Amino acid sequence: MTATTIPSDKALVPFVSVDHMMQLVHSIGVEEMMRGIADYIEADFRRWESFDKTPRVASHSPVGVIELMPTSDGELYGFKYVNGHPKNTKEGLQTVTAFGLLASVETGYPVLLSEMTMLTALRTAATSAMVAKYLAPKGAHTMAMIGNGAQSEFQTLAMKAICGLKSVRLYDIDPAATAKAAHNLASQGIEVVSCASPEEAIEGAQILTTCTADKQYATILTDNMVGSGVHINAIGGDCPGKTELAEAILHRSDIFVEYPPQTRIEGEIQQLAPEHPVTEMWQVITGKVPGRSSDRQITLFDSVGFAIEDFSALRYVRDRLQETGLYHALDLLADPDDPRDLFGMLQRAAPAKG
């Protein structure tokens, strides 16, 4: 016979599993949820200066990277665990998996543990669309989506929900990926055009999104492909040695970033001199500096993903726990009645004898 102990409320941490996260998405609607997450991200970018910021803590290996991305606003602390293993896809695994946590700064006790593979896809797309709202040319209606992997449908629907996108032009080096994305987007209320080349994909597009996964210096967009007046949303250049744009494009663009110390290491701008001027997005959002200032300007959002975006997404999920009940209570923390009596708690959990 085994004695069981009933954990106290303080010992239980709400846990959002992948299944619960998917139920949450469906109960809210994927576009509405990305709109909501974008609002949380925008609100947190507005109070950028109140956050502890640090470049992510990375552990590199020859085949990938494992990272911890912590931040805090003084009331809540959050971090995300995330890996990046481009070769995983060939083995039937996700390139990126993630989970995250929020904790009370006052007590240090976790208040939410959540899957973040799905949530990262949502927050990455929400961030791109929130930024495009500020930087894309007025009336932008068509996006070239180059790279049709796991992030492509989310990018498309976030741009639809937040920027009013009407048409997406898909291209991937692997036609099966394009077919997958086209199939998934077929009934989502947006025109979908499958393209046979990147040149075809960018025809008539005001927003160019690149999201490919190779861990190498690649040139997904060459200089002559990029005309004046477009907004480039560069998602896939997100670790040292991984870029997607020809350097010449960067020199023709006004470059907007999340957190310069991290982007200089991980983003497209690792190709440039360390003093090359960039604009921090939070300053555009708060009105300190202009975003797009002319119709002919090329704006480039050199996105690498920053801890505050995860923090915002976790806040969004946490704020929906009570109304939806879509979580488990996880017995994660030992919390004896007398905090000094951890050993006594252990002893009282001993199996009954006889």
Next chain:
Amino acid sequence: MTATTIPSDKALVPFVSVDHMMQLVHSIGVEEMMRGIADYIEADFRRWESFDKTPRVASHSPVGVIELMPTSDGELYGFKYVNGHPKNTKEGLQTVTAFGLLASVETGYPVLLSEMTMLTALRTAATSAMVAKYLAPKGAHTMAMIGNGAQSEFQTLAMKAICGLKSVRLYDIDPAATAKAAHNLASQGIEVVSCASPEEAIEGAQILTTCTADKQYATILTDNMVGSGVHINAIGGDCPGKTELAEAILHRSDIFVEYPPQTRIEGEIQQLAPEHPVTEMWQVITGKVPGRSSDRQITLFDSVGFAIEDFSALRYVRDRLQETGLYHALDLLADPDDPRDLFGMLQRAAPAKG
């Protein structure tokens, strides 16, 4: 009606709850388990140079600290989340709570999530005793245990299991804490003496363990209390501004540490000049440098807790999962059949209509 999705094996991460951890301790025996964890820690200290090491990543607030402690041996990656909030005790909360994770470096996929409040208590005591095995005077049989909080019983029993301790002399500024520890240790096969002063506690003791929790420069041991030949096991000085020993003691001692860059910030030696000589324990364990070299020498283990010890403890727990079955399978990772089809996985999880 809600559709449920059955996660693939790859999506499920073994999770050891507090209840399962306590069952694991009882199925193995607390002393045997600390002996086992000490063996894993000692084995990992022997291959110290094969680990990625970094000082912990700390987020400080006026009331406490939240830390992430990552490390990797190239095959497994591990990290611990841990808080330190001395004021928590007054609010009925634990000063320290923790959980940890192991992941495959090859894929980035987590392979174990575990509570670590209980496990940290076990690994801290196991580390102290493993180190005392090398540094305490021969035939040491009596320990003064100053500070009778949550760690005190574990320290005592680890020293009994690993160093042959016969008698513990308890002292705490709060007699209720001493009474609690004495009660818990009463039937554990060791002589327990409750003392009314620190001076009384150290009478006849060869090992002096300090483990108090105030976040301030304190002087738990004064210089004249420490005679020659003893081993001091200083646990409680473990963050900036928190020390337990009079500086004069440090100057009379040979000081042994886990990882100097972290200990200089957090340990007793934050009181000393940055170039004050210290010895790394892994070099003692591998025989590169001597440990205790004379009967009159004062040895001081300035312990702050290092990521490799958590890594070792998590390895120990993971190696026992299959034989004990003491875990849940946690739906933590989204793992679609086609890794590029995260959106399709989400769509297929939609609630059935009608």
